[in-house]
Amino acid sequence: MRARDLLIDIDPLRTSGDFRAIFIARVVSLFGLGMATVALAAQVYDLTESTFSVAVTSMVMSVTVLLGSLWGGWMADRTDRRRLIVGARATAAVAFAGLAVNAFAAEPSLWAIYGCVAVDGLATGVSVTALMAVAPTLVRPDQLPAAGALISLTGEIGSISAPMLGGVLLAAAGPGPVFAFTAFTTGVTTLLVLRVRPLPPGGGEDDEDGADEEYGKDSGSPLVAFRFALRNRVVGALIALGGVTVLFNLPTVLFPELVATRFGGGEVVLGLLYTAPAIGAVIVSSTSGWISRVARPGRLLLIAAFTGGLATVGFGLSGQIWVAVVMLAVGGAAGTVYEILEYALVQHHTPDRLRGRVVSVITAQGTTGDVLGDVEVALVARWFSPAGAAVLNGAVCAVAAVLAALLVPGLRKATLPRDSEEPDGSGSERDVPATAG
Structure with missing residues (x-):
């Protein structure tokens, strides 16, 4: 390369x-x-x-x-x-x-x-x-x-x-x-x-693939997008896996307590922990040319989700600040790979006339997931410990990625157009049949 x-x-x-x-x-x-x-x-x-x-x-x-x-x-x-x-x-x-x-x-x-x-x-x-x-x-x-x-x-x-x-x-x-x-x-x-x-x-094009008949005659209804996601294994699996990764994401809400009880260093160390995921994300985004050339983007997305989960586990187990920073940077990098491929796969496999409503589901998922995720990890930290909560969150994300790979082969095998090839339907339902996987 x-x-x-x-x-x-x-x-x-x-x-x-x-x-x-x-x-x-x-x-x-x-x-x-x-x-x-x-x-x-x-x-x-x-x-x-x-x-x-x-x-x-x-x-x-x-x-x-x-x-x-x-x-x-x-x-x-x-x-x-x-x-x-x-x-x-x-x-x-x-x-x-x-x-x-x-x-x-x-x-x-x-x-x-x-x-x-x-x-x-x-x-x-x-x-x-x-x-x-x-x-x-x-x-x-x-x-x-x-x-x-x-x-x-x-x-x-x-x-x-x-x-x-x-x-x-x-x-x-x-x-x-x-x-x-x-x-x-x-x-x-x-x-x-x-x-x-x-x-x-x-x-501006007329409906030619019969989606209105397949997913409901009222193409303006928000429920049509949900019916599409349930029938389309790639998009439905991405929404389900995305919900897990958002809810059990990197537990930033635990940073202040972990600095006070484990790492020390005060505000400087706290700022370093908050910055570490963004550093990993920027490194991956600025060197992301290779992602467009991956033959199996669905497989890479699952690997990224699994890696992000393991990085969160590593963060929870880390006893030294440099290890914690590295784990957070790896988690941020893996999360960025996941986000790039999730964006591309959802957009490609969703018909344009449904794209607004499908995207709104993912946007709403991220908005509510961040808030609920903070509550979830804070409660788990009270029952166990901040480190234990981080380990549990990471393990859940890693297991979810494995289950998605095993149960939804359509996602694992999902592809994207390459080298300026013509789309085979511009992301219509025919790209990924309802029976895929």
């Missing part, structure tokens, strides 16, 4: 102007949102001196993102997706402008913050779901893993650098300018998406 084959594949950016516009919009948006997240938590705590109030803000955001994702998935299969994204991002810009105005007020209102956060959460849920549904229509089928890697890389880099930049601006000028900057960047993303061509659901 040549060294250049390891570098991240930027071919989707070169060949698709629409994907390039969406990609740039995402980068700009992530930096603004990451900075606003820091300012929001700091402002709420400054106003209330209550960690509970900060948690309420996070809960409001999570609930509204969930609702927005479900509604956005339904709408993405019924209306022009570009118009939906533009409307959602414009609404989010208004919400951030409201946060800025409130922050500049003599006496900022906590309820105004909650209201603006709720509006932004709904808009974010809609736009994220619509963006995920639209990406496969902007690139060739063989470019889906590369597109997923680019999206993953920007997310990881944004999660590392944006909060740091937000903290610097917050310290220098306060929350008002941070929210104003985020409103500006969100407005920029809206203008960028306006440059994209109209994106009707189904690519």
Whole structure:
């Protein structure tokens, strides 16, 4: 394998102007949102001196993102997706402008913050779901893993650098300018998406493969997506396995207690633990060119899920900080491989007219899974120990990957188009028969 084959594949950016516009919009948006997240938590705590109030803000955001994702998935299969994204991002810009105005007020209102956060959460849920549904229509089928890697890389880099930049601006000028900057960047993303061509659901084509008859006559019903996932072994298995990996993911909520009781080192070590998974993720994303060339992406996805589970077990068993950091980095790397291939396989094996609703299920799964996962591992840690909870979570993920490999051979054998070959139905139900596996 040549060294250049390891570098991240930027071919989707070169060949698709629409994907390039969406990609740039995402980068700009992530930096603004990451900075606003820091300012929001700091402002709420400054106003209330209550960690509970900060948690309420996070809960409001999570609930509204969930609702927005479900509604956005339904709408993405019924209306022009570009118009939906533009409307959602414009609404989010208004919400951030409201946060800025409130922050500049003599006496900022906590309820105004909650209201603006709720509006932004709904808009974010809609736009994220619509963006995920639209990406496969902007690139060739063989470019889906590369597109997923680019999206993953920007997310990881944004999660590392944006909060740091937000903290610097917050310290220098306060929350008002941070929210104003985020409103500006969100407005920029809206203008960028306006440059994209109209994106009707189904690519503007008539239904020719009889999916309405197979999955239900009302193609606009959210239940059609569930029926499709149940019948399609690849997509259904990915949703089931994804639910397990999200619920029993790397237990970041345990980091503070493990630093206090096992590793020591205070805030510096705590920051290192939080950063380690992102380091592994960035390394894999930036050297992901080989992923597009894998003959059996389904098999690699299962290996990644199994490896991530073992890394979490290793983290729980580690007694030295350097071992814990390595295990977390391996877990972050394995998780990124999984996410890239999950993205490509779901998008390829889902028909476009159902993609919005299927994506909304996965988005909602991630939103609720993170919250429930924190509760689950915290309860297990109380019954056993923080280290024992990490070991248990990792073991569950590893076992789930093995069971998926054994019980769903259709997932293990799943493939993706390669070398610019023509798609055999552009991800229709015929790509993976209901009887597969």
